Amino acid sequence: MIVLEDSLFHRLDGSIKGLRHAVQAAIELEHATIPPYLYALYSIKPGKNVEVAQIIRSVVREEMLHMTIACNLLNAIGGTPEIDSPGFLPKYPGPLPHSVQSGLVVTLAPVSIAQVKNVFAKIEEPEIPLDFPDIVLPPTTIGKFYRKISDTLKSGDFTGHPKQQVTAAWWPSDQLFPITDLVSARSAIEIIVEQGEGTTTSPTDQSLEFAHYYRFEEIIHKHRLIKNPHAGPSTPPNKRYIYRGVRIPLDRKGVQPLIVNPAVKGYPSGSAAAVANDAFNATYTALLHCLQSVFTVNPQQLATSIGIMESLKDQALAMSQIPLGTNLYAGPTFEYRKFN
């Protein structure tokens, strides 16, 4: 579970400035989860581990949705998302932005049960996972943070221009919609929280999809989560579903052994890995630049940003063929680089 810095909560003091600061932090937080998930996806060989890839892809797609919703929210309350800057990119390995330093260390690593269990599931762990009803509640989780934002919002805060709201057919219209008032803002926030964590009584969100945490648990348990066929009305929430569905194998032979936590410094200058990594980072930075434009100037450019994401995938998969040593291959570092 991600535990956020207290200071983030303290800034939510009812002022519009504090609110904007908090929503910008949410954008950074949502974005920071994407590179580790992409890195895992890039490690899956084409056509292999199809179910695992599908699960991670479904989560990363929703993280992108959450980042979009957070940007819509910031625009709605008259703020300006700040995406295109070196500081926007977190350092891996490291904590998620605005989380407490002693908490989870997020790594870039090829997909494995350990990575899903120790990093991905931890990122997405709900305040009250249904498997662990006795957990001691820390005060500052992501879900609580979003709810605090939701509670702090006032109807007078929505001074942003509706033209800057990003909507797109890439996500269902009941998940991505313009945020123009308190009602739409609170619905949008609820989508983020429920897709990430589920509800306190069910592992699903409102559209009956399993929350991210439970999707990752499926990989860990190597089985789909299904409704407990023996559950009745009196069955407690944490017994209504069981990991007994179709098997989800993770075949290690279908995973390219990418380097864990690559760093620019780790790739010798002029090496094939360094050359490919620089090119990848230039494209990743172009993506941030494009998204900056999508969220502050022209929402129509979203398709262009999706095009850049496809190119990133291509470049990362090409890079994953560059050997670094015995059974070890190169992977991208996700760092800021303004040109190739």
Add this chain to the structure above:
Amino acid sequence: MSYLTPLRLHFAGKFQASPSTVNNNALHFNNATFQPSDQRREAGQTDGWWNPSGDALFRLAECKVTSAFRDGMPVSEDPVLTMRIADTDRKAPGKMADLDPEQQMVSEIWGLEVRICTDDGKNLLRGEYETTAFTELWARDIVDLSNPVGDSKFSAVYQTVLTNVEWFDTSSSPFLEELRKSTDDSELSIKFNVDGYDMTWGSPFFTYGRIVGTIGPQRKNEPKRFTLGRHLMPNLDGNGNPIGQIFFCPAVVDKRTARIIIDAGNALPTNGIGGPQLDIGNVWMAYRKGAQWQSVGEIDYLKPEWYSNTAGVVALPADRTLTRTELAEIADSPIALFAQSKGAPPPPQPAISEPENGQYVRADRFVFRLNPGEQAEVELWATQWGRPQPGAPVTLTADPSGLQAGTGWPNVAVPLDAISFPPTVTCDNAGRATFSIKASPPNNPRCYIDGQVYGVRPLPAGILSDYPVNPWDFVSLLVWDQFVPDDPITWYGSLQPIFQQYANLYPVMQRFLDLSSFDSICANLQILCLAFGLNMDNPNSMPVTRDLSASKRKAILKWLTTLDADGKPALGTPKPNGECPTAPSGDAGPATLSPQMIARGGKEAAMLRRKGAPNYGASTEAQ
């Protein structure tokens, strides 16, 4: 104007070009005979050649401004000298694609964006590279000609314009301020040379090469893809190499600065792959005065860093200006370059010169993809001594000599009546003419490859058979057939063969989905609709999109967006494989390809598949 002016900057660095090579073999287009081994890297003659998983990227890397000139004088202390030439910072990188397996000599760059920016990434200007193809490819590394390095020994030229140029804060750079004021229509002229290509798998710079280039102002009403100027033409041997060791180069007589500016960037041989210029002795420019050649000055091409600092562009004479008399003499007589090796007697003949009467004809845009019923509007200029030639007659000839049908590959340029164009065209008062090449369905002469490729060559009318001609100066056309899908359109009924061919030819697509699988396509409908719906010049347009006729693309998009109750496009029922008749083939090029050359494929093999230079003058007179 164009880049060849007293106001220009030069840059140098690296480029990346990562084409897929499975489609370099026309036989690989035949689904019926395609083997999985055809996607293997360099394992034999029938494999996927040197870069089967190429993703078509074209990028600039590590490119820096190396010099700049205002009014013909080198600029010092201008911040432009510290700047970078970079590609996009806001969309997917550019792409490169061949026109056709039987015309691989016009690889075009699509969707490239070019920026001038500071070392910390602040933009000074940004423009869109208007799609164009390379030309004037030659084996420049003549030292390593026998070395089995494939395309690495080649060099070629790209010239076009940057369009929709956005200018940012250029106030710190007087050079850029002047460039901004001097150019028309938010365009800039850009030309670069590419060589030293690394095609060794596993090398750090695999698919990278050396690039040097020039950016200058662009004027309205001037060609974009070549320079109105003096065009020096070498005599070529049977392999297309210059007998005098110096290749095609343009020059401009700039009256205002009283100098001749010559671009020898793609003209001089190198010592090794991507190496410095080879020492071919003293090289000087001269013009003909009566029966004599009058020197204008030497090119100091052996100076260290000469190539990266100048991109091969030199203004002569270096130490003085031309007199009025000289300018008057040069105005109507050929310009040439001489080369004299150390210790050799003065050469009686130039290594390369303008033709006797200074006539030159060239089409601006020279690559077209046409659907049946469409027509290419080809714009050309006729010049003499670099000046537009009002009313000049130009002959137009169907000329397949630059196309590349290999042994056993389908014949090219038949049936000829699928294209029609006038036999001659007359230039207007500005020495400019436009003519149409109309396309009708070629009716599937190549069976498993859609449509047909053609070449059309414009030449000055009435030239003699020994008149020097640039074999690269012709118009390449790919004319597609009309595709009629079944109704309703189904996977099995119409589209499976198209997607199968795509999956065969572009293994890189496996990084995204399995194009030969209906289920995989259904799982990726959204992204496929996006990709197939993009314009060809969008960098995210998939490689195959540029191979697809409008009718095929329309059918695919309709199929992808007409969903059955199960949310999937129509599957249809399998039908037995139709027998694909063998496409007529046979008359391959005259050159013999060694197994090694065939195995490497690439431009070297394509170059050797050309049918050889036709007898231009004779064929022209026959019109």
